[in-house]
Amino acid sequence: xxxxxxxxxxxxxxxxxxxxxxxxxxxxxxxxxxxxxxxxxxxxxxxxxxxxxxxxxxxxxxxxxxxxxxxxxxxxxxxxxxxxxxxxxxxxxxxxxxxxxxxxxxxxxxxxx
Amino acid sequence: xxxxxxxxxxxxxxxxxxxxxxxxxxxxxxxxxxxxxxxxxxxxxxxxxxxxxxxxxxxxxxxxxxxxxxxxxxxxxxxxxxxxxxxxxxxxxxxxxxxxxxxxxxxxxxxxx
Numbered sequence: 001x002x003x004x005x006x007x008x009x010x011x012x013x014x015x016x017x018x019x020x021x022x023x024x025x026x027x028x029x030x031x032x033x034x035x036x037x038x039x040x041x042x043x044x045x046x047x048x049x050x051x052x053x054x055x056x057x058x059x060x061x062x063x064x065x066x067x068x069x070x071x072x073x074x075x076x077x078x079x080x081x082x083x084x085x086x087x088x089x090x091x092x093x094x095x096x097x098x099x100x101x102x103x104x105x106x107x108x109x110x111x112x113x
Numbered sequence: 114x115x116x117x118x119x120x121x122x123x124x125x126x127x128x129x130x131x132x133x134x135x136x137x138x139x140x141x142x143x144x145x146x147x148x149x150x151x152x153x154x155x156x157x158x159x160x161x162x163x164x165x166x167x168x169x170x171x172x173x174x175x176x177x178x179x180x181x182x183x184x185x186x187x188x189x190x191x192x193x194x195x196x197x198x199x200x201x202x203x204x205x206x207x208x209x210x211x212x213x214x215x216x217x218x219x220x221x222x223x224x225x226x
Binding site for chain 1: 116117146148154155156157158161168169171172204214215216217218219220
């Protein structure tokens with residue numbers, strides 16, 4: 001089966017750093033995505049990792065270890081607008097295609113003043 | 114460029130009725146995906162089109178759901194007859210190729226009463 005785990009909720013302070021972890025057990029692996037979703041809005045793409053290591057993009061970084069089935073999203077210099085749900089998703093190959101996304105339940109991050 | 118557009122944004126129907134959801138992908142995106150999130154659960158894959166062909170429909174819950182993408186442009190997802198457990202948010206996503214990221218629409222919130 002497919003299983004992606006991430007914490008349900010996290011709270012952090014404005015200006016701080018927060019790390020959101022994601023572990024996965026899937027039948028295949030073709031990349032890991034992080035999405036941000038504000039309530040009632042579309043999930044928006046944050047990052048993509050297919051090889052081990054750290055990918056940095058501004059205040060956001062994402063790390064992947066394929067051997068451990070583990071990823072994290074690191075958010076620096078937190079702002080109030082970063083309050084949102086963060087979705088971890090693994091692309092799993094299907095047939096001859098590159099595959100489709102398997103999502104975790106998401107981590108609701110609340111940023112406090 | 115215009116994003117992925119979904120219509121309607123909300124729909125409330127009675128059990129046993131029919132509802133059709135529409136998705137307009139980003140122009141030129143051959144890959145179109147349907148996902149669904151029921152309350153308290155993770156976003157789950159329904160099916161994947163490449164142009165007008167169904168690449169993968171392994172996530173479709175049962176034969177009450179029918180997806181089409183005539184002409185390889187917009188797609189419709191029809192639920193007939195709707196049941197209470199069909200309530201949730203239906204997301205559409207598109208991508209230019211299978212190695213690219215996915216752009217999601219804001220979703221259609223379907224409530225079956």
